[in-house]
Amino acid sequence: MAGISGEAESVSLELLRQKMRDFAKERGWEPHHTPRNLLLALVGEMGELSEIFQWKGEVERGLPNWKEEEKVHLGEELSDVLLYLIQLSDSCGVDLGQVALRKIQLNALKYPSNK
Numbered sequence: 001m002a003g004i005s006g007e008a009e010s011v012s013l014e015l016l017r018q019k020m021r022d023f024a025k026e027r028g029w030e031p032h033h034t035p036r037n038l039l040l041a042l043v044g045e046m047g048e049l050s051e052i053f054q055w056k057g058e059v060e061r062g063l064p065n066w067k068e069e070e071k072v073h074l075g076e077e078l079s080d081v082l083l084y085l086i087q088l089s090d091s092c093g094v095d096l097g098q099v100a101l102r103k104i105q106l107n108a109l110k111y112p113s114n115k
């Protein structure tokens with residue numbers, strides 16, 4: 001699927017990490033992108049994401065009754081959370097893709113399948 005700039009590439013965590021590095025560098029924001037600042041920004045975006053669901057009651061999987069504009073807004077807030085999480089990991093020197101893969105393996109050991 002083509003992205004906003006017409007890119008047809010597949011989206012990897014590494015691609016997003018590099019794009020956010022470039023984004024911060026081009027604006028001279030790197031000094032502000034410390035782990036603590038990025039964590040607080042992430043928590044702020046988590047709040048914005050939560051607001052979308054606030055007072056709605058239970059929500060069906062796939063959001064069948066949501067307006068298109070609500071889904072677009074949801075996608076934006078999910079993206080903000082992801083992009084700050086990637087930047088936070090990067091600022092801590094953590095390879096998010098690798099540690100997440102390892103965590104999935106640990107989860108499988110902790111919660112064995114019955115099948």
Ligand SMILES: Nc1ccn([C@H]2C[C@H](O)[C@@H](COP(=O)(O)OP(=O)(O)OP(=O)(O)O)O2)c(=O)n1
Pocket residue numbers: 029048079080083084
């Ligand atoms: N110092 C900054 C500021 C912004 N961003 C990026 C990461 C997020 O994807 C997005 C956040 O931008 P805003 O703070 O403007 O937040 P919103 O897009 O949610 O706007 P608003 O809070 O007005 O709804 O921009 C960033 O990396 N570093």
